[in-house]
Amino acid sequence: MSANVEYLKCVLCGRRFADGEVYYTCPDCGPFGLLNVIYKYKEIKKNFEKKLAKPPAVNENNIWRYIDILPVDESVPRTNLRVGMTPYYKPRLLGEFLGHQNLYIKDDGQNPTASFKDRASAIGVAKAFELKKEIITCASTGNAASSLAGICASMGLKSYIFVPKTAPVAKIAQLLLFGANVFMVDGNYDQAFDLCMQASEEFGWYNRNTGYNPYLLEGKKTCALEIYEQSKGALPDYVFVSVGDGCIIGGIYKGFYDLMNLGLIEKAPKLIGVQAEGSNPFVRAYRDNKSRKLVDMVPETVADSISVGIPRASHQGLNAVYATEGEFIDVTDAEILDSLKILPRYAGVFGEPAGVTSLAGFIKMKKAGRIPDNASCAVVITGNGLKDINTAISCVNKAPVIEPTLDAVKKALKL
Ligand SMILES: Cc1ncc(COP(=O)(O)O)c(C=O)c1O
């Protein structure tokens, strides 16, 4: 609990709860009655602004810099891993290649377990300590899982984790090395999620699932707070985000929402949610007259982390885009794989397929002439390319094997 939280509010019925009164969703509205954490913005503002006026101290160069608007008290144990404060680059060559100079890359693959999800796991694990829970659980396409496992390892908390058995091997390796208890579910992510929910209910494990646990989004919002600081208040006009469940984009919106409530910004950038064509419930709702209702589907895409047919944070995901007058767009697997090659080649940043889906969305809109030339665009890269090396390798030609002689080098150079 944090003295700075004013209340939690159900996104469906608006019912308010005191911090700590309920652990998860609104009891009246069920699993889709997610709770939004509302802070005492007026009280926080002064101290927060003072803090932001100074650059972070070395030990503060992480998400805890924003503790004033996080739902955990200073006294609660938290990971010492450096979560957040990922780089915000202006990659000149990528900008030239894509014909858009005002382009920024937020490289969240540089989190401790190599994905954006560490932001949420850091909060989830701190909450587990606060609530004196001995076991934490989550279901995941792979990144939230390996992230939770890593943060747990740093703090000695036990985890039970459910992933589809098809998750990329690097993510499974992380899980096992971090010492998580892993269930490889013979099914897809949506089935792993349902199973995890049943198990956490049955065994009383603390549930880290985003789109269910209200505090996780609070970790994700720190990305927006960093973009605010790193862009020195000159916020981008557009922020491109890859979307599966809708939690990341919902979290990024929450960060901008908090900044608006603190009076630090007037409006949020337009959020562009990018999905894979084969896994696009948000895009379908957007095209259906900006509907607020998602229709489930069976997902199929190379971008495993966003292969989600039943998004769990539908309200937050839709709201992020609708409230900022953004858009949902989709891209083909071929476009995702093109971005997977373009980003490292022209920016030196290596993203996994879901990590670069955001960039594929930017490229598609840019090519369609739908982004004004002077608009500033930030693209969030949500996961590192080493997470799914098999897909990466399948996109490139093999390097020649040569004899260990200078002659062989000359021959290869055609000298
Ligand atoms: C690398 C990566 N990008 C994007 C996403 C999508 O996030 P969300 O499911 O919250 O929409 C995920 C989720 O697992 C992810 O791991």
Ligand SMILES: [Zn+2]
């Ligand atoms: Zn409710």
